[in-house]
Amino acid sequence: MGELTVPAFTLADARAAGIGKDRIYDLLQRGDLERIARGVFVRPGVLDPSLVTLAAATAVHQTATLCLTSALVHHDLSDAIPFSADIALPRGTRHPAGFDHASWHSFDPETFEIGRELSDIGGMSVAIYSAERTIIDSFRLMHREGSDVAHQALRRWLRGRGNSPATLLRTARSFPTVAPRLRLSLEALL
Template sequence: MASAAIRQQDQALNLLRQKGMVRLAEFNQAGVAATTISRMEKAGLLVKLSRGVYRLPDAVRDTHHSLAEAAKLVPKGVICLVSALAFHELTDAIPSRVWIAINSRDWKPNATHLPLEIVRFSARLLNSGNDTHLIDGVTVRITNPAKTIVDMFRYRQSEGVRYRQSPGLNRALEGMREALRQRKATPANIARYAEEAGIWKIVQPYLEAMTANA
C-alpha cells in the first residue's frame, strides 16, 4: 500500500511540473486518489489554490496567473472583455476580477476565492476570435484584440439592465484607440467581428472617426 501511495504521489508531482496547475479531476484521471492529494496538501507538497485546483508550493507565478487559474476553474471558458483588454495591454485599468465567457447553456462555476465575472456568449460568438496562450503551463483561451474590442461594444453600459456590470462605452473606445495605435488590430478585422456580432452600425461611426485622419 505504501509503495502505491508513493507512486501516486510521484505521478501527482510529475503532473504539476508538466501542467503548472492541475484540477482534482485530472489527478483522478491519472490514477491519483483524492486521499493522496489531501495527504500531500497537509505535508506541504502542493498548494490548493481554490476548490479542486492545485499547484506546487514553489511554482513561479506569471503576471497573468489569475487568468490561468480561471482557465482551470472554467475549462470551457474564454477570457474576455476587460481581462482580455488588460492582457493585450490595451488599457491602463487593472481588473479587480477575471472576466470569462461561457456558453449560454454551460454550468456556471460556484463562488471561489478567485473573483470571477461570468458572462454568457452564444456558441457561435464564444468560439470566434480566440487565441490560445500558455500561462503558468496552462493553455488559456483569450479573445484576440479585435474580437475583444467588439465584445466591449456589445457590453457597453448603454445596453441597460442586461449589462449592468458593463465596463462602459469609454473603456471600449479606449481599447479601440490603443489597438489601432499599437497596430494590434486592423479596422478590417474590427469591422469583420462587428458584422459577425450584428453591431456594425454601432461600431462603424467610432471606427471611421478614429481612422479618418490615420
C-alpha cells in the same frame, strides 16, 4: 508530484493520474499546491499571477476564455487593475462555484469561438479572446462595461503596429448590433 505536470488541475485529474486525495492535502499543507476553488488546484509560482484563475477555470471547463476587461489588460488596451478575472463560458454552461477571483460571463454559443485564441502557459493550453474580439465585446457590452472603456481600448488598439480597421470591421460583421456603432467610432477617430 506524480504524473501531473500541468500547472492547474482538478481533484479528478489528480485521481486519474494516480494521486490520491490524501497526497493532495499533504501537498496543500506543505505549500506545494494552492487551492483556487473546491477541488481545483494550482502549483504556486509556475504561472503568471494574472493567469492563475484562467488556468484553474480551464482545468474545470476547457472552453473557459479570458474576456472583457481582463483580456483588454492582457492585450495592453487598458490600464485597469481587475479585482477578478473576467472569464466567458458558452451560454448554458454551468459556472463553477467557489472561484473567489472570477467574474463569469455567458456568451452566445453561436459566436463564442470567434476571436478565441489558444495560448500555452506552463504546458497548459488556455484561451484568450483576441484584441479585436475584446474590443467588439467592449462595444457590445458598453452598457455594463462603460463607453469610456470601449473607446479607450479602440484608440489604443488603433495606435498599435499592424492593426487594421478593416480586420476589426470584418470580425464585427458577426455581431450585427455592434458593427454600426463601431464603424461610427472608427470614423470619428480616423
